[in-house]
Amino acid sequence: xxSGSSGTTSAAIVPDDTTISRQQWxxxxxxxxxxxxxxxxxxxxxxxxxxxxxxxxxxxxxVGALAAIGPNALGCAVGxxxxxxxxxxxxxxxxYKWDLIIYAFGILLIGLSFNPVFLFAGTFIVGVAVGADVxxxxxxxxxxxxxxxxxxxxxxxxxxxxxGPVVVLVMALVLTPLGLLGTRIVFLQLFVAALVTWALxxxxxxxxxxxxxxxxxxxFRAIFRGPNLRAxxxxxxxxxxxxxxxxxxxxxxxxxxxTLHAGSQAAGVALSxxxxxxxxxxxxxxxxxxxxxxxxxxxLMWGIGAILQVIAYAxxxxxxxxxxxxxxxxxxxxxxxxIAGESTYKVFSQELFPTTxxxxxxxxxxxxxxxxxxxxxxFVPALAAVRIGPVALLLTAFLAVSxxxxxxxxxxxxxxxLEEIERxxxxx
Numbered sequence: 001x002x003s004g005s006s007g008t009t010s011a012a013i014v015p016d017d018t019t020i021s022r023q024q025w026x027x028x029x030x031x032x033x034x035x036x037x038x039x040x041x042x043x044x045x046x047x048x049x050x051x052x053x054x055x056x057x058x059x060x061x062x063v064g065a066l067a068a069i070g071p072n073a074l075g076c077a078v079g080x081x082x083x084x085x086x087x088x089x090x091x092x093x094x095x096y097k098w099d100l101i102i103y104a105f106g107i108l109l110i111g112l113s114f115n116p117v118f119l120f121a122g123t124f125i126v127g128v129a130v131g132a133d134v135x136x137x138x139x140x141x142x143x144x145x146x147x148x149x150x151x152x153x154x155x156x157x158x159x160x161x162x163x164g165p166v167v168v169l170v171m172a173l174v175l176t177p178l179g180l181l182g183t184r185i186v187f188l189q190l191f192v193a194a195l196v197t198w199a200l201x202x203x204x205x206x207x208x209x210x211x212x213x214x215x216x217x218x219x220f221r222a223i224f225r226g227p228n229l230r231a232x233x234x235x236x237x238x239x240x241x242x243x244x245x246x247x248x249x250x251x252x253x254x255x256x257x258x259t260l261h262a263g264s265q266a267a268g269v270a271l272s273x274x275x276x277x278x279x280x281x282x283x284x285x286x287x288x289x290x291x292x293x294x295x296x297x298x299x300l301m302w303g304i305g306a307i308l309q310v311i312a313y314a315x316x317x318x319x320x321x322x323x324x325x326x327x328x329x330x331x332x333x334x335x336x337x338x339i340a341g342e343s344t345y346k347v348f349s350q351e352l353f354p355t356t357x358x359x360x361x362x363x364x365x366x367x368x369x370x371x372x373x374x375x376x377x378x379f380v381p382a383l384a385a386v387r388i389g390p391v392a393l394l395l396t397a398f399l400a401v402s403x404x405x406x407x408x409x410x411x412x413x414x415x416x417x418l419e420e421i422e423r424x425x426x427x428x
Contacts (some may be wrong), residue, residue, distance in 0.1 A: 003143065009077060018148040018292075027204050028153045032160035034096065034137040035198040039129040040164030040190050041071040042247075043276075045110075045123065047172040047269055048183035055180045056116050064378040066123055072247050073374025076134075077367040083132025084363010087139060087340065088356055089217060093206045095136040100198040103129035104191050111187035130240025131370065135363040142350025143209040147417045151291030151347050155283050158343040162279040171274035176269070209418065213355040223353070223361050227425040231352035233363055234409055239345040240369040241402035245395045246337060247373040248380055249275065267323065275330040282338025291347065295412045298344070302410065305340025308332045311316020313399060316392035340403065349411040354422045357368075396428060 045067070053063050069075050079099075109122025138157060144152040146268060168186055175182025218406045223232055247273075292299050310331035319325045347364040380391060415420050 013283065017146050018145060020149050020153060024144055024146075024153065025156075028141050028156050029160075030201050030204055031096065031137040031141050032157040033193070033201075034130065034133040034311055035157045035161035035189060036164035036302055037100070037194055037197070038071055038076070038134055038164070039161045039276075040168045040421075041103075041126050041187075042106065043071055043165035043272065044073070044172070044183070044186050044190060046272070047169065047186070051180045052119060056113075056119060058116065061117070064380065066120060067377040067380070068374040069120065069127065071127040071130045073127070073274035073370050073377050075124040075376065075388045076131035077124060077127075077370040079128035079131020080363040080367035080370065081188070082128075082129075082363075083219060084135035084182070084366065085360045086132070087136030087318045087359030087363070088210075089270055091143075091206050091210055091214070092140045092143075092359065096199055096204075099129045099200070100133045100194045102202070104131070104198070107187050107191045107194060111184045111191060116385070127272075130179075131363075131367065133403070135359045135366055138346055138350065138362060139211055139359040140207050142206075142347075143207040143355065143418065147420075148292050148415045150350065152288045154347045154350060155288035155291060155343050157346060158338075160278055160286070161342065162276040162283065165276040166280070169269050169276065173269045173273065176345075185253045186359045199238050209355050216356055218354065218356040218360075220353040220360060223357050224274060225365060226307045226356060227428055228353060228361065231348075231411070231425075232365060234411070235345055235349055235352065235361075236365040236404065238367050238402045238406040239365055240372050240404075241262075241340055241398040242309075242337075242345070243369040244376050245309065245333070247370075247377070248342060248391070248395060249333060271323075271330055274327075275334040278331060278334030279338050283343060287339050287343050291343070295410075297357075297413050298414055299407060299410055301339040302344060302403070303340075303407050305336040305338070306399065306407060308336030309340065310396055310403060312336060313396040316358065316388050317355075317396070321388045323327065344365055346404070347426045348413070349409065350394045351416075351418065351421050352411060352425070354426075355418070 029092050036318060049063055049067070050059055050067070058066065067073065080398045083099065103126055106125030106127075109125065111122075113119040113122060136277065138154070141153050141157060142150065167189070171186045171189060175185055178185070187373050222228060287301070291299070309332065312329045315325060315328060315332075345365075350358060353361040416424075
């Protein structure tokens with residue numbers, strides 16, 4: 001810990017080696033709760049879509065609209081665009097300290113909603129709150145992490161992203177006999193988690209790297225020039241196209257399984273949960289262990305993961321939509337996404353941008369990806385209402401684009417301090 005002349009306590013910049021202190025683990029876990037709450041709210045909404053549709057009288061269009069405005073899509077995009085920039089202007093702590101109160105309020109509206117107005121309002125508010133939280137929280141993790149252990153700490157946020165849905169899905173599965181009441185209880189769990197996280201985060205210090213750079217704040221348009229633009233295009237491409245598949249799987253899997261009569265609501269929830277457990281295991285035992293090893297390792301991981309994910313959705317084009325085929329999809333996609341998905345995007349989003357634009361750039365690409373997912377979500381229920389083929393074909397193509405661009409244009413930044421990467425890219 002170090003104190004500036006203003007008396008503001010900040011997270012110290014530690015030597016760039018492989019050692020992660022207990023404090024760094026603790027603060028990273030609290031920052032990672034943004035991912036827990038983000039994915040938890042997405043999947044909670046997904047498990048309740050069919051129930052909300054029947055109990056509140058939503059149309060197919062209403063289901064798509066609900067998915068499109070929430071934490072999975074447009075609401076999150078709005079929060080990311082605004083919160084990401086404010087994270088660079090005002091500091092990481094100001095944003096991630098208070099947005100969870102807004103999140104908790106939105107979750108409460110959803111959990112207690114007895115009409116579509118409260119449901120839609122709460123969903124949008126939750127989306128805005130998590131959208132603001134994720135870029136700033138990730139910037140904090142990236143800035144406090146040792147250079148040769150950055151993948152481990154950033155990977156921890158992805159473990160949290162998968163853990164949120166696991167908790168939500170297990171609760172939803174146990175509470176399935178309660179119908180919509182069970183879904184309301186699931187949302188109240190997220191409400192409690194948000195308040196506890198908010199209380200614990202009050203002890204986190206501001207990023208020392210941001211403190212040192214805040215007087216040289218870059219203008220917003222600087223992300224659209226030179227190496228920043230190249231990094232923006234690359235990260236936006238791999239994450240947007242990957243996110244279309246991941247977002248569809250996260251929110252629509254139980255709904256599609258039930259709608260196409262491949263299985264029950266409980267079966268859909270259980271299978272979704274298995275996918276996220278695979279994501280946790282893959283992230284811990286593969287991504288976090290070897291991501292910081294070398295540039296060649298990163299590319300190999302990405303290549304293998306991309307291929308697994310493309311196969312995961314391509315099988316729907318040649319095999320019937322049955323539970324065994326769904327299981328194969330979930331296993332392949334879960335493992336592939338762990339090593340060639342959001343974790344990689346998160347790491348590079350910290351490494352490729354200077355401190356004064358780090359949160360801004362990630363907020364922009366995060367928001368762009370969620371906007372695309374929001375538009376896509378309007379059409380998924382209608383496309384999947386009769387058969388899975390059209391959705392599977394498009395998702396296979398999206399994943400192929402992400403995989404090819406990620407593999408062939410991946411920058412070499414592994415193991416380098418953030419300041420060194422910034423100097424190298426500025427001189428390029």
